[in-house]
Amino acid sequence: MRSEHGETPAEQRKQPQQFEPPEGLQGLQGLEQLEHLEARAARQGHIPRAEAMALFDALPPVTVAEMLGPWKGSGLSTGHDWDGLLETFGWHGKLFVDPESAHPLVFEDSKGLFSVDPALLPLGAVTRFPQAAHVPLLGRVGRGSLRLFRTSKPRARLRMVEYRGVTTGTMCYDALPINDHFRKVGDNTLLGAMDMRGVSAPFMFVLRREG
Numbered sequence: 001m002r003s004e005h006g007e008t009p010a011e012q013r014k015q016p017q018q019f020e021p022p023e024g025l026q027g028l029q030g031l032e033q034l035e036h037l038e039a040r041a042a043r044q045g046h047i048p049r050a051e052a053m054a055l056f057d058a059l060p061p062v063t064v065a066e067m068l069g070p071w072k073g074s075g076l077s078t079g080h081d082w083d084g085l086l087e088t089f090g091w092h093g094k095l096f097v098d099p100e101s102a103h104p105l106v107f108e109d110s111k112g113l114f115s116v117d118p119a120l121l122p123l124g125a126v127t128r129f130p131q132a133a134h135v136p137l138l139g140r141v142g143r144g145s146l147r148l149f150r151t152s153k154p155r156a157r158l159r160m161v162e163y164r165g166v167t168t169g170t171m172c173y174d175a176l177p178i179n180d181h182f183r184k185v186g187d188n189t190l191l192g193a194m195d196m197r198g199v200s201a202p203f204m205f206v207l208r209r210e211g
Contacts, residue, residue, distance in 0.1 A: 030055070030058075030059050030186065031185050031189055033055055034055065034076075034185050034189070034191060034206065037051060037055065037076065038074075038076060038206070041076060041077040041078075045077065046077035046078055046079045046083060047076075047077065047078060048078070048079075049078040049079060049080070049201060052076055052204045053164075053193075053204075055191065056164070056204070057164060057166075059183035059184060059191060060184050061166050061167060061169065061184065062168055062169040062182050062183060062184035063169055064099050064158045064159070064160060066169065066187075067096050067169045067171075067182065067190070068096050068097070068098065069095075069096060069209055069210070069211065070093065070094075070095050070096075070106075070209070070210040070211055071093045071094045071095070071096070071190070071208065071209055072092065072093040072208050072209075072210050073086070073091060073092065073093035073094060073205055073206065073207050073208075074205065074206050074208075075087060075205050075206075076191070076204040076205055078201075078204050080201060080202075080203050082194075082203045083203075086105075086205075089107065089146060090107045090108050090109055090146065091105065091106075091107055091108075092106045092107055092108040092113055093106050094106055094171070094207060095115070096171070097154065098158075099157060099159070100154070100157055100158075101154035101157075102154055102155070102156040102157055102158050102171050103115040103154055103155065103156070104118055104155055104156045104171060104173060104180070105118050105121075107146055109146070109147070111147075114147060115150060115151055115152065116146055116149045116150055117149055117151040117153075118155055118175070118176055118178075119155065119176060120149040121149060123176065123196075154174075155173065155175070156171050156172055157171070157172050157174070158171055159172055161179060161181065163179070163193070163195065164181075164193075166183075168181060168182060168183060169181075170182065176196075177196065177197035177198075178194060178195065178196045178197075179194075179195045180192050180193070180194050181193045181202075182207070185206075187209075189208050189209070190206070190207040191204070191206060192204065192205045192206065192207060
């Protein structure tokens with residue numbers, strides 16, 4: 001049986017592994033470690049998922065109050081099928097107005113920023129056929145049609161949820177089986193793990209505070 005957070009008893013008992021920084025990262029603070037991993041991912045195409053998850057586990061939790069505000073997003077490539085996908089469609093970041101009002105997908109085009117209703121996007125098809133979404137032509141068509149799915153209403157809420165043994169600030173989608181769990185890298189930086197039903201590994205991303 002699964003708990004209210006979607007975990008099996010075995011998963012609940014599993015303890016996060018202790019983060020042991022790779023050679024060259026010892027003594028670095030969380031932000032420096034993250035920037036090192038981002039630089040490696042840019043050079044190599046992606047980093048091992050285990051390293052990203054180990055850093056996530058080592059970081060402290062973040063409160064909902066600390067999450068409020070506008071955030072600029074970027075993916076942390078770990079070899080996940082969704083790596084680079086959001087950026088292809090012009091993803092800008094997220095907006096957390098208050099605990100009841102979160103905008104999970106903020107995009108940007110030549111007209112400016114706008115929020116998209118994730119329930120209207122074909123995420124199921126993207127999950128089943130991830131490589132198709134990376135085709136340049138489909139990316140251009142999809143990016144040009146995103147405003148058809150825009151919304152002014154919040155489509156998620158912020159809650160404290162246990163994930164990987166730690167209760168931390170989480171964005172819970174209203175209409176999709178997705179939780180974005182966050183750990184605090186610094187006052188203005190969060191490391192996120194998108195946990196989606198039917199996808200075995202989390203999609204990792206970074207939020208940096210705007211304004």
